[in-house]
Structure formats: structure tokens, C-alpha cells
Amino acid sequence: MSDGTISFQERMATAEFRVHHDAHIVVDGKVCADCSTRECVVACPASLFVPTSDGGIVFNYEQCFECGTCYIVCNREGAISWHYPEGGHGVVFRRT
Amino acid sequence: MTIVACLKWVSHPGEPHDERFSGMSPADQSALEFALRQAEQTGTGVTAITVGPSGADKVLRDALACGATRAIRIEAPTTAAGTDVATAIADHIAEAQWVWCGDYSLDRGAGSVPAFIAAHLLAEQALGVIAAELHDGSVHATRRLDGGRRELLEVHAPAVVSVEGATARLRRAGLHSLRTAAGATIEVIAATTPIHQAEFMVRAYRPRARELPAPAGEGPLDRLRVLTDATTSSAARGEKTTLEPAEAAERIIRALRDWGYLTP
Amino acid sequence: MxxxxxxxxxxxxxxxxxxxxxxxxxxxxxxxxxxxxxxxxxxxxxxxxxxxxxxxxxxxxxxxxxxxxRWVTRRSTMMLTDTQALTVDFRSEAWGKPPYNGATxxxxxxxxxxxxxxxxxxxxxxxxxxxxxxxxxxxxxxxxxxxxxxxxxxxxxxxxxxxxxxxxxxxxxxxxxHTDAKHFTLGVKETLSLPKEVIDERFAVRDRHGVDIEILGGTGKVNGGGFLYTGLDTLSVGVVLKLPKLAAQQQRPEQLVAGLKAHPAIAPLVQGAELKEYSAHLIPEAGLTMMxxxxxxxxxxxxxxxxxxxxxxxxxxxxxxxxxxxxxxxxxxxxxxxxxxxxxxxxxxxxxxxxxxxxxxxxxxxRRAPELVLSDRVQHLYPGMIANVAERVFHVDNPHPKPGVRRILAQERKKAGVRRRDLLRDGWTGFRSFG
Structure with a gap:
């Protein structure tokens, strides 16, 4: 995914993420399996949710902006559990 | 028994002039964690020590919050030379049994401070350790060697151990010890020996020029070959020998001298 | 206790x-x-x-x-269609001196x-x-x-x-x-670097003076808006997107930012600027409704x-x-x-x-302003209608004589498919909110 000038990976590399070893996002794959709308895939600004060919969703938590978009747009009760990462971890902005 | 953790206040490589991004390096965090574990095993405390300006108090407060019992800062600029830093620390921890350090500092680390401290204390040393096990009265340390080999060391007090980052994950400070550490006393002392600025090498290292006789050879190409050693096999350039350590050192120094890398 | x-x-x-x-x-x-x-x-x-x-x-x-x-001394409100831009631009020297007004x-x-x-x-x-x-x-x-x-x-x-x-x-x-997705917008922005002199020249400002541009339209079919602000040697450009629409329109946030940056009215301002930081955050948009x-x-x-x-x-x-x-x-x-x-x-x-x-x-x-501003009419119909009116007013179509503004307005309203009743109602809501 690119906006024509830089890759999405390069885009995400502009922000710093102090990754914690425990995920702060947990997705219940069983709930996602029969979801057809997949709001999280489109809306997550860090593109952390990726659909798989077998109808599931894989997700990353490492480069999360901690904005909360995913669980708020999600239509399925209980599909996404989300909390803030442990203190001192996660995104660190500099020029925002 | 005194256990010491030597910690350095370093800046984030990406934001070298921004104190918001400064703190303890991952290697120093590991060193502190080992010191704390050892203190728990032996029922003693950890003295955290740093050499730096007042901003360096930050790493000492972090250490106190994690469980260090005493914090000492030797007043010095951040640019202090490694040898002087080691002397200043060694002077203040002469009675130390175990000294834990990070292997390299993040900013300009050469990894020399732990070695100098060990030299001053006449202590055993295990430097650049990638794994350490704490035993009763000793530490089993693993060092990385060339070709994927490992060196296993058993060190006894007094000893200096310097560890890589990620050898141990520093424990998380408790909320109330964090609050207490914010107001805790940090002993600030002046160095007993002069502290100099580190001298930075600003050019690539180049061995001293040496005189060579004009190469022998029929044509320019032959002379160039002689001059560049291009056709000599590498085996012919060296020698293989088995010697005792003292003799070996002697032999190496002689060779360096012969080749012009050392002044006689 | x-x-x-x-x-x-x-x-x-x-x-x-x-x-x-x-x-x-x-x-x-x-x-x-x-x-x-x-x-x-x-x-x-x-x-x-x-x-x-x-x-x-x-x-x-x-x-x-x-x-x-920078101190904001220029405030612009820009209305964008795919090919047009109508800007209301205000500047005040007073905002560049103590006690100041806004700052980036x-x-x-x-x-x-x-x-x-x-x-x-x-x-x-x-x-x-x-x-x-x-x-x-x-x-x-x-x-x-x-x-x-x-x-x-x-x-x-x-x-x-x-x-x-x-x-x-x-x-x-x-x-x-309860938490309702329709009460939130997603703000996505790029902090771009440009030399200070280039920013001063492009935005017609000096010293520590800067510009605040709020943008209506420019986010395609996703209801929202955009912004462009000048830092000392950076620009902040981004979009604010209504969450349910974003998901429904299947358009990624960074693509919408790229779309705004490519608009003919914005592209010359951000040309050659390098991405320093990409970021995003949710905005509690609905005001009193969600408090x-x-x-x-x-x-x-x-x-x-x-x-x-x-x-x-x-x-x-x-x-x-x-x-x-x-x-x-x-x-x-x-x-x-x-x-x-x-x-x-x-x-x-x-x-x-x-x-x-x-x-x-x-x-x-x-209290009614957020909903009005993000409504489909304000987002998708009015900007085109207003921009077309402006275009016809300023377009010199000799040998035809200049048409009356009122006639242009009526024609453009019909062409855009805006009902007079809706226009009056939205105008009244806007007047009560902003008036």
C-alpha cells in the first residue's frame, strides 16, 4: 500500500514505537471469521489488520498509534479487546 | 559485600540533544538487574553509581525506584574521558566485591570503562557477557568468540562483569518506590582525580608511514606486484607457531615493530 | 477511613x-x-x-x-471540489504580537x-x-x-x-x-519538512508568523475535512474523517491524505516536502451530543x-x-x-x-454545528454549488453580457440537486449556530 511516493512501511517508520512483549490488542478470530464488513481493515490508520485468504484476520500490535479506531468502528461485540500498552511502551510522538 | 551497578546517562541515538529521550541504556538496565538479583540472593544492597552532570540523577532515581539502596553521582561533564570515568568510579568503590556494567554505552561506547575499573580494582573481569548465571560466590559468564564459539568463564569476587543489553530484563519499579525515589538523597561528590575531556578521533585510523626500499622487478607491473603483495599467498605472509602467552605477546610486539606499526 | x-x-x-x-x-x-x-x-x-x-x-x-x-497571523477557510478551490483568507498583524491569538x-x-x-x-x-x-x-x-x-x-x-x-x-x-462510532472522527496527519525560507515564501509570511488553513471538502466520498498548518520548518497536513463513512467507503486514511496533498490548490504548497512523521488520533467530534x-x-x-x-x-x-x-x-x-x-x-x-x-x-x-458540517449536503453538494457560482461570477464569457448573481445561484442550486427547503433549513441552522 503506497501513496505513490513512499511505501507504507517507510511511512510507519517515521514514528517511534517502543514495543512491549505483550500484545495490547487481542482479536477473537472466531468472531471475525463471519464478519463481512471488516471496518478495522480499512479504518486503522496504521493498517494493523490484514485479511487472510481463508477469511480470517491477522493483526499486529507493534506499530499501533493507540488511537482506538479499531474497537470503536468494530460492529462485532467482543471481537477486539483493546487496552493501553504497559506504561513507557508503545508509540512515542515527536513532531505532532 | 558490596554490589555496585555502574550506570551511564545516555541520550537516544535518534534525538541526541533532547533530554526527554535520555535515560539508561538497555545494557546498563541488564547490569542493574543482575546486581539487584545478586543482592537479593546475598541479602545485601546495590549501590548505583554514575559519572555525569545533574541530569544523570535521572538514571540513579530509576535505579533507586527499582530497588538500589544507595545512589552516588560523581560530578563530571558528559564528555569525560573513559579512563578518567573508570578512575573516578574505582576510587569510590574500592571495597566493591561485584561491579556490574553495561558492555558499551550507547553514545560513543568503546566498552573500555569496565576494563579500566577492573584494572584499578585488581579485580577479575568478564566483559561483553551475553549470559550470566549467579552462583553462590561466583558468576558463570558466557562470552561470544569468533566463528560462533563461546567462552565460558567462572569469575569470583572481586570482579567486574559487563553485560550486553537484553541479557536480563530490568524489573519494573513499583509505584510507591517510584514516588519515594523521586525524593531520595543522591550523594553528589567531586572526583578525586582530574577529569579530562574525551578526545575524539575525527579521522580514520591510519598506521604511521614507513620507508620501503624501491621494489625490485623488470617492468612496472612486476614492481607493482611486489609493492602490493598481490601474488603472495596469505600463508606466506604470516607464521604459525605455538608459544606461551608471555612469549606470544613478545612475538606479536616484535612483529608489529618490524612492520612499522609500533615505534621501537 | x-x-x-x-x-x-x-x-x-x-x-x-x-x-x-x-x-x-x-x-x-x-x-x-x-x-x-x-x-x-x-x-x-x-x-x-x-x-x-x-x-x-x-x-x-x-x-x-x-x-x-509560529504565531498564526493568517487564517484561511478553503472549500474544495475536485478541481476548484474557494478561499476566504484573513490576516492580522495584531495576532503576531503579544498577547497573541493562536500558535502552531x-x-x-x-x-x-x-x-x-x-x-x-x-x-x-x-x-x-x-x-x-x-x-x-x-x-x-x-x-x-x-x-x-x-x-x-x-x-x-x-x-x-x-x-x-x-x-x-x-x-x-x-x-x-454508550460509545457510538458516529460520534468520532479520525484525525490523520503528516508532518512534512520544508526549509523555513520556502515556507515563508509559499505562504507569504515572515519571521515567526504562520498560517492556519481549514479545509472543507478534499476528502472525496468520506465526510470530513482537512487542514494545513505551518510550523517553523515543517508543514502539518492532514484530514479528519467521519468514522462510519471511512469504513463504508473502503478508502484508507493515508490515501485520503495523499488525495488532499495532490489537489491542485494544495499540491504547490506541499511540493518537495519530505515526510517526517505520520500520526493519527481519534477526535470526540459530536460535542454536546456525546458528552x-x-x-x-x-x-x-x-x-x-x-x-x-x-x-x-x-x-x-x-x-x-x-x-x-x-x-x-x-x-x-x-x-x-x-x-x-x-x-x-x-x-x-x-x-x-x-x-x-x-x-x-x-x-x-x-451543538448542531458538528452534525451540519459533516452532513452529506454540506460535504458533497454545497461546495460544488458554491464553487460553480464563484466560477461563473468571475468567468468572463464575452461577447455574452455578465449574468446576474441571483440567477446563477438559482441555476446552480438546481443543477446541484439541492432543494430550496433543505438549503433554507441548513442556512437557518448555520445562522443559529454561527450567527
Whole structure:
């Protein structure tokens, strides 16, 4: 995914993420399996949710902006559990 | 028994002039964690020590919050030379049994401070350790060697151990010890020996020029070959020998001298 | 009851939290300010402009040391269609001199600076500490917070929750009825670097003077808006997107930013600028419609956590509302602690202050504005209609004589498919809100 000038990976590399070893996002794959709308895939600004060919969703938590978009747009009760990462971890902005 | 953790206040490589991004390096965090574990095993405390300006108090407060019992800062600029830093620390921890350090500092680390401290204390040393096990009265340390080999060391007090980052994950400070550490006393002392600025090498290292006789050879190409050693096999350039350590050192120094890398 | 650890615990080191801590600590209360990032501001992101007038009360002459990028002396409101742009541009030299009006600033700088005042006032600022829940007393009143540190409970007489748009604390306390995606917009922005001289030239400003451009349209089929602000040697360009629409239109946020940057009216301004940082944050857009109950026994909610963000088209403000609400929460907490009554009734001074000042007055006045601005007509029909009117008014079509503006208006309204009734109704809503 690119906006024509830089890759999405390069885009995400502009922000710093102090990754914690425990995920702060947990997705219940069983709930996602029969979801057809997949709001999280489109809306997550860090593109952390990726659909798989077998109808599931894989997700990353490492480069999360901690904005909360995913669980708020999600239509399925209980599909996404989300909390803030442990203190001192996660995104660190500099020029925002 | 005194256990010491030597910690350095370093800046984030990406934001070298921004104190918001400064703190303890991952290697120093590991060193502190080992010191704390050892203190728990032996029922003693950890003295955290740093050499730096007042901003360096930050790493000492972090250490106190994690469980260090005493914090000492030797007043010095951040640019202090490694040898002087080691002397200043060694002077203040002469009675130390175990000294834990990070292997390299993040900013300009050469990894020399732990070695100098060990030299001053006449202590055993295990430097650049990638794994350490704490035993009763000793530490089993693993060092990385060339070709994927490992060196296993058993060190006894007094000893200096310097560890890589990620050898141990520093424990998380408790909320109330964090609050207490914010107001805790940090002993600030002046160095007993002069502290100099580190001298930075600003050019690539180049061995001293040496005189060579004009190469022998029929044509320019032959002379160039002689001059560049291009056709000599590498085996012919060296020698293989088995010697005792003292003799070996002697032999190496002689060779360096012969080749012009050392002044006689 | 046992003595609590502190009088006041403030959760979140943003503008609301720091102002609350400053007020409470200056009044002599023991205050702990908890921040989950490595320093206050490290988790925070916004469009890029702050209007700090309210700080006059807390920090006299704040402008002498506030870490700002540029003082806003030019404000533009731009209406975009795919190929047209209509801009209303205003500039004032007065805004470039003390006491100033608005400024562009980076939140990691601004929030860190403000938290320094809380610390100077005697509040203890503890970073790297995430609050994970509330502690309640036997009667159910809030009596402190639980953090993710070992030995992490901190009891307090009053908890001031300034924990941002997701406010898990306000939700846990039952102050929000429900969370609805349609009340939120997603702000996505790029901080771009350009040499100062190039920015000065492109935006016709000098010294520390800068530009604030608010953009209606430019986000394709996703309802929202855009913005472009000048930093000293950076530009902040981004979009604000209505969440349900974003998901439904299957367009990625970064593609919409790229679309805005490629618009013929924007592209020359950002050309050649290099991406320094990409960021995103949720905005509690719906104002009064979504606001929680502000007070419960032992706890107050301020800033984004209380949905105190004004998103009303030509006005996009949040930091000033956060600072003011934090300040008033601090005052109410001081009152309650000093009176020895931290019950909901004892803390009622907070709601009163919010109601009596711009914080809720602006929101009441503009309660219909967010919905109007993000409505399909304002988003997709009116910009084209207005831009076409402008184009025809200024288009010289000799040998035809100039047409009357009223006739153009009527024709363009029909062409755009806008019903007269809707136009009048929206005009009336707009007039009541903004008039």
C-alpha cells in the first residue's frame, strides 16, 4: 500500500514505537471469521489488520498509534479487546 | 559485600540533544538487574553509581525506584574521558566485591570503562557477557568468540562483569518506590582525580608511514606486484607457531615493530 | 477511613491534566500526575494549532517561553471540489504580537512544557505509568486508581480523569452511556519538512508568523475535512474523517491524505516536502451530543475524556477546552478537599464552572454545528454549488453580457440537486449556530 511516493512501511517508520512483549490488542478470530464488513481493515490508520485468504484476520500490535479506531468502528461485540500498552511502551510522538 | 551497578546517562541515538529521550541504556538496565538479583540472593544492597552532570540523577532515581539502596553521582561533564570515568568510579568503590556494567554505552561506547575499573580494582573481569548465571560466590559468564564459539568463564569476587543489553530484563519499579525515589538523597561528590575531556578521533585510523626500499622487478607491473603483495599467498605472509602467552605477546610486539606499526 | 496517599491524583499529562495539577498543587494540595508515556505529550497528537488565551490566568506572559512553532497571523477557510478551490483568507498583524491569538506547536513540546509548571507547583509527575482501573470505597465512591506497576494502587480524595478520548476511566465510572462510532472522527496527519525560507515564501509570511488553513471538502466520498498548518520548518497536513463513512467507503486514511496533498490548490504548497512523521488520533467530534456526566463522587472528567473538543467547521479547537476544563476541575477539587466533601455534591463546582464559561457555552451554541458540517449536503453538494457560482461570477464569457448573481445561484442550486427547503433549513441552522 503506497501513496505513490513512499511505501507504507517507510511511512510507519517515521514514528517511534517502543514495543512491549505483550500484545495490547487481542482479536477473537472466531468472531471475525463471519464478519463481512471488516471496518478495522480499512479504518486503522496504521493498517494493523490484514485479511487472510481463508477469511480470517491477522493483526499486529507493534506499530499501533493507540488511537482506538479499531474497537470503536468494530460492529462485532467482543471481537477486539483493546487496552493501553504497559506504561513507557508503545508509540512515542515527536513532531505532532 | 558490596554490589555496585555502574550506570551511564545516555541520550537516544535518534534525538541526541533532547533530554526527554535520555535515560539508561538497555545494557546498563541488564547490569542493574543482575546486581539487584545478586543482592537479593546475598541479602545485601546495590549501590548505583554514575559519572555525569545533574541530569544523570535521572538514571540513579530509576535505579533507586527499582530497588538500589544507595545512589552516588560523581560530578563530571558528559564528555569525560573513559579512563578518567573508570578512575573516578574505582576510587569510590574500592571495597566493591561485584561491579556490574553495561558492555558499551550507547553514545560513543568503546566498552573500555569496565576494563579500566577492573584494572584499578585488581579485580577479575568478564566483559561483553551475553549470559550470566549467579552462583553462590561466583558468576558463570558466557562470552561470544569468533566463528560462533563461546567462552565460558567462572569469575569470583572481586570482579567486574559487563553485560550486553537484553541479557536480563530490568524489573519494573513499583509505584510507591517510584514516588519515594523521586525524593531520595543522591550523594553528589567531586572526583578525586582530574577529569579530562574525551578526545575524539575525527579521522580514520591510519598506521604511521614507513620507508620501503624501491621494489625490485623488470617492468612496472612486476614492481607493482611486489609493492602490493598481490601474488603472495596469505600463508606466506604470516607464521604459525605455538608459544606461551608471555612469549606470544613478545612475538606479536616484535612483529608489529618490524612492520612499522609500533615505534621501537 | 484510612488516610489516602494523596489529595488529588490526575490521570494523564496532557493539557487538561497539567492544568488541573497546576491549580491543585498551587492551592497546597498533594498531587500526583500520572502519565503513561515516557514524558508528557509523547502520546499526544492534534491538528497543530493551539489558542492559549485561557492560560493568561495560570501562566502570565506564557508566550514568552511557550514552545511554539509560529504565531498564526493568517487564517484561511478553503472549500474544495475536485478541481476548484474557494478561499476566504484573513490576516492580522495584531495576532503576531503579544498577547497573541493562536500558535502552531507540537504537542510533545507543548504538553511537556505545561507539565513542567505542574511539577514546579509541587505536583509529582510520574511517567511510564498506565492507569488500568478505579479504586472504589465501601460506598462505591471513587477512591483512587490502580496502575500497571507493582504495588500500583494509589488512593486519593479526588481523581481527575484526563485520560483522553478513549477515557477508560470515565467509562468504568459509568459516566458515558454508550460509545457510538458516529460520534468520532479520525484525525490523520503528516508532518512534512520544508526549509523555513520556502515556507515563508509559499505562504507569504515572515519571521515567526504562520498560517492556519481549514479545509472543507478534499476528502472525496468520506465526510470530513482537512487542514494545513505551518510550523517553523515543517508543514502539518492532514484530514479528519467521519468514522462510519471511512469504513463504508473502503478508502484508507493515508490515501485520503495523499488525495488532499495532490489537489491542485494544495499540491504547490506541499511540493518537495519530505515526510517526517505520520500520526493519527481519534477526535470526540459530536460535542454536546456525546458528552458524559462530568462528575461522580470522588471523580471529575476533563479534556477529551469529557468530549470537550469543539469541531464546528470554521472552528476546530480542543487544547483550549482541555486546559480550561482541567483548570476548573482543579479548582473544584480544591474546593471539595478544603470543605471535606468530595461527594458528587461537594464537587458540583466543576459543572457550574463549565456551564458558566465558554467551555459549555460554546458547545451549547454550536451543538448542531458538528452534525451540519459533516452532513452529506454540506460535504458533497454545497461546495460544488458554491464553487460553480464563484466560477461563473468571475468567468468572463464575452461577447455574452455578465449574468446576474441571483440567477446563477438559482441555476446552480438546481443543477446541484439541492432543494430550496433543505438549503433554507441548513442556512437557518448555520445562522443559529454561527450567527
Amino acid at each position: 484510612n488516610q489516602p496517599d494523596v489529595d488529588v491524583v490526575v490521570v494523564g499529562g496532557g493539557p487538561a491534566g497539567s492544568c488541573a495539577a497546576i491549580v491543585a498543587a498551587r492551592a497546597g494540595l498533594s498531587v500526583v500526575l500520572l502519565e503513561r508515556g515516557p514524558f508528557p505529550g509523547s502520546k499526544n497528537m492534534y491538528g497543530g494549532v493551539v489558542y492559549p488565551r485561557i492560560l493568561d490566568e495560570l501562566i502570565p506572559n506564557w508566550w514568552e517561553e511557550a514552545p511554539i512553532q 506547536a507540537f504537542r510533545p513540546d507543548w504538553d511537556h512544557w505545561l507539565a513542567g509548571y505542574a511539577e514546579a507547583a509541587g505536583a509529582q509527575v510520574l511517567t511510564d505509568t498506565t492507569v488500568v482501573g478505579l479504586i472504589r470505597d465501601a460506598k462505591g465512591a471513587v477512591a483512587g486508581v490502580r496502575t500497571d506497576r507493582p504495588d500500583g494502587d494509589l488512593t486519593a480524595r479526588v481523581v481527575i480523569a484526563c485520560d483522553g478520548v478513549n477515557s477508560f476511566l470515565a467509562k468504568e465510572a459509568g459516566l458515558y452511556e 458524559p456526566k462530568m462528575t461522580t463522587s470522588g471523580m471529575l472528567v476533563a479534556g477529551d475524556a469529557a468530549a470537550l473538543c469543539l469541531a464546528a467547521g470554521i472552528w476546530l479547537e480542543g487544547v483550549n477546552f482541555a486546559m480550561a476544563s482541567g483548570m476548573y476541575a482543579g479548582e473544584a477539587a480544591v474546593e471539595a478537599v478544603q470543605a471535606g466533601d468530595v461527594s458528587e455534591n461537594g464537587l458540583r463546582g466543576y459543572q457550574r464552572r463549565l456551564s458558566d464559561t465558554f467551555v459549555l457555552k460554546d458547545h451549547r451554541k454550536l
